[in-house]
Amino acid sequence: MFEAGFIAVDWGTTNRRGYRVGPDGRHDAEYEDERGVLSVDPGDFPAAAAELRSRLGDLPMLLAGMVGSNRGWVEAPYVPCPGSYDALAAGVIWAEPGRSAIVPGLSFLNDDRADVMRGEEVQLLGAVTSGVLPADGLACHPGTHNKWVSLTAGAIRSFRTVMTGELFNLLKSKGILADWLQRPVVVSDAFRAGVRQGLKGQAMGADLFAVRARVLLGQAKEEDAASFTSGLLIGSDVCAGLAEASTGPVTVIGRPELTTLYAAAMEEAGRETHEVDGEDAFLAGIVEIARRVK
Amino acid sequence: MFEAGFIAVDWGTTNRRGYRVGPDGRHDAEYEDERGVLSVDPGDFPAAAAELRSRLGDLPMLLAGMVGSNRGWVEAPYVPCPGSYDALAAGVIWAEPGRSAIVPGLSFLNDDRADVMRGEEVQLLGAVTSGVLPADGLACHPGTHNKWVSLTAGAIRSFRTVMTGELFNLLKSKGILADWLQRPVVVSDAFRAGVRQGLKGQAMGADLFAVRARVLLGQAKEEDAASFTSGLLIGSDVCAGLAEASTGPVTVIGRPELTTLYAAAMEEAGRETHEVDGEDAFLAGIVEIARRVK
Numbered sequence: 001m002f003e004a005g006f007i008a009v010d011w012g013t014t015n016r017r018g019y020r021v022g023p024d025g026r027h028d029a030e031y032e033d034e035r036g037v038l039s040v041d042p043g044d045f046p047a048a049a050a051e052l053r054s055r056l057g058d059l060p061m062l063l064a065g066m067v068g069s070n071r072g073w074v075e076a077p078y079v080p081c082p083g084s085y086d087a088l089a090a091g092v093i094w095a096e097p098g099r100s101a102i103v104p105g106l107s108f109l110n111d112d113r114a115d116v117m118r119g120e121e122v123q124l125l126g127a128v129t130s131g132v133l134p135a136d137g138l139a140c141h142p143g144t145h146n147k148w149v150s151l152t153a154g155a156i157r158s159f160r161t162v163m164t165g166e167l168f169n170l171l172k173s174k175g176i177l178a179d180w181l182q183r184p185v186v187v188s189d190a191f192r193a194g195v196r197q198g199l200k201g202q203a204m205g206a207d208l209f210a211v212r213a214r215v216l217l218g219q220a221k222e223e224d225a226a227s228f229t230s231g232l233l234i235g236s237d238v239c240a241g242l243a244e245a246s247t248g249p250v251t252v253i254g255r256p257e258l259t260t261l262y263a264a265a266m267e268e269a270g271r272e273t274h275e276v277d278g279e280d281a282f283l284a285g286i287v288e289i290a291r292r293v294k
Numbered sequence: 295m296f297e298a299g300f301i302a303v304d305w306g307t308t309n310r311r312g313y314r315v316g317p318d319g320r321h322d323a324e325y326e327d328e329r330g331v332l333s334v335d336p337g338d339f340p341a342a343a344a345e346l347r348s349r350l351g352d353l354p355m356l357l358a359g360m361v362g363s364n365r366g367w368v369e370a371p372y373v374p375c376p377g378s379y380d381a382l383a384a385g386v387i388w389a390e391p392g393r394s395a396i397v398p399g400l401s402f403l404n405d406d407r408a409d410v411m412r413g414e415e416v417q418l419l420g421a422v423t424s425g426v427l428p429a430d431g432l433a434c435h436p437g438t439h440n441k442w443v444s445l446t447a448g449a450i451r452s453f454r455t456v457m458t459g460e461l462f463n464l465l466k467s468k469g470i471l472a473d474w475l476q477r478p479v480v481v482s483d484a485f486r487a488g489v490r491q492g493l494k495g496q497a498m499g500a501d502l503f504a505v506r507a508r509v510l511l512g513q514a515k516e517e518d519a520a521s522f523t524s525g526l527l528i529g530s531d532v533c534a535g536l537a538e539a540s541t542g543p544v545t546v547i548g549r550p551e552l553t554t555l556y557a558a559a560m561e562e563a564g565r566e567t568h569e570v571d572g573e574d575a576f577l578a579g580i581v582e583i584a585r586r587v588k
Contacts, residue, residue: 078511116506161503161504162503163470163499163500166469203456203533204499205440205531206455209409209439209457210455212410213409213410213455216372217403236497237497237499
């Protein structure tokens with residue numbers, strides 16, 4: 001279906017990015033805008049997809065991300081772990097028969113846990129294909145909902161989501177810390193101190209209130225509160241995530257401004273990391289899925 | 295100063311409650327409105343206090359709560375623990391000399407922790423005076439910022455704040471769980487299941503995302519999400535709080551709709567509790583402070 005070239009689309013909640021991929025699997029054009037899933041009315045997806053074709057060419061399209069959620073174009077039901085290229089390709093849903101296919105998300109369920117992802121799976125498998133993530137490794141994919149992902153023989157065996165980015169954004173939107181969290185987060189001494197506190201795995205609600213109390217009592221500076229709080233949340237996240245695999249390096253995949261923070265936090269925890277740009281990984285992954293779609 | 299009777303005021307962030315107290319220490323009138331500290335402009339506190347006198351009588355006034363914060367009428371600096379009636383009485387600040395005094399808040403600081411409270415200290419000491427809180431007991435004071443308080447010989451030795459109420463309100467205001475959290479929280483099987491999960495003391499950001507995943511994967515009902523999530527946050531809070539004193543009953547002081555939830559959570563943790571109405575405790579405490587103010 002996609003052998004003669006196609007448009008690959010990473011269509012998320014708040015923006016989307018399309019790439020024109022040639023028969024050789026390389027891309028020669030791309031287009032990005034803010035028409036994320038939440039900004040498209042349910043009936044307007046065909047027109048929104050046509051706009052991508054007007055930018056990148058009249059080609060078949062393979063889409064991944066929240067475009068396949070119940071708030072997207074057509075719902076592509078979650079494929080249960082283990083998640084491989086073959087399983088994802090077998091689960092694609094055609095939004096426009098023979099024209100536009102949507103990659104499903106992944107689910108993980110056992111007695112203790114329930115989890116879902118949609119979009120990250122393409123980047124994760126792509127990173128294995130690119131040789132930057134070991135086929136039996138542990139990966140971390142920061143974002144609004146950070147994912148810790150364990151792979152076995154190149155397939156996604158299990159994963160765990162921590163909503164660190166969302167919690168930070170909520171704390172920044174209102175409440176007792178909001179004013180202080182408007183400053184930029186940097187990998188500073190305050191960030192690292194927050195990470196060390198978060199790594200203790202104590203009650204987050206107590207650590208967060210202490211951010212305010214320390215400033216009121218002259219034990220910390222207001223201008224350090226944003227970096228400290230980010231470090232605290234990421235440290236708690238890393239504490240949970242590193243328990244998924246007790247040794248070995250961790251590949252951190254995603255937007256560079258976030259992978260930097262997570263890599264610094266894992267360094268504080270004594271763990272080796274490798275940072276990978278999520279965009280390159282997405283392209284490597286979507287090409288492999290396209291090859292397998294019947 | 296207050297021997298011939300006075301007006302006791304519990305003046306918080308969003309509302310205030312005044313009581314006319316006679317020479318015998320009993321109250322015979324009260325008045326409540328929504329003129330919390332955040333709704334009074336900085337220069338308007340004298341007029342707002344005069345309004346209370348117009349309702350309750352032209353008497354001296356003893357005020358506690360956020361009215362003594364840097365956003366209140368006059369800042370009453372925190373008194374360091376241990377917090378006793380004598381220490382609080384010695385630390386009152388006169389907003390209107392000889393007419394209106396403000397009870398200070400308490401601070402706690404050691405190598406590991408920094409914490410502050412403002413308003414709860416009156417209720418806590420009052421509960422000891424009323425005989426409903428042991429002089430060497432552990433108390434829990436739920437609210438936007440829940441306090442776990444250890445007492446020794448009737449004084450507040452140390453305390454720890456967990457911002458459980460604020461986190462729940464933030465999650466309810468927006469984000470992936472907000473729609474589901476609008477329903478009422480009840481002590482149901484779902485609440486108790488949330489408590490048991492929270493008591494494990496795992497990463498809260500992971501447990502919160504799982505609330506959503508469980509519903510998406512058909513493992514839980516959307517209508518149970520509010521009670522489960524509240525149970526999760528309170529269970530995590532209780533996990534941290536019970537570590538403050540490993541045995542003995544816990545006195546839970548505050549608004550009945552909140553003390554019920556915390557008592558149910560501690561029952562799940564196998565801990566005996568006694569619920570105490572915060573209003574009665576406030577009156578018992580403020581009378582004792584008034585007796586000691588020079």
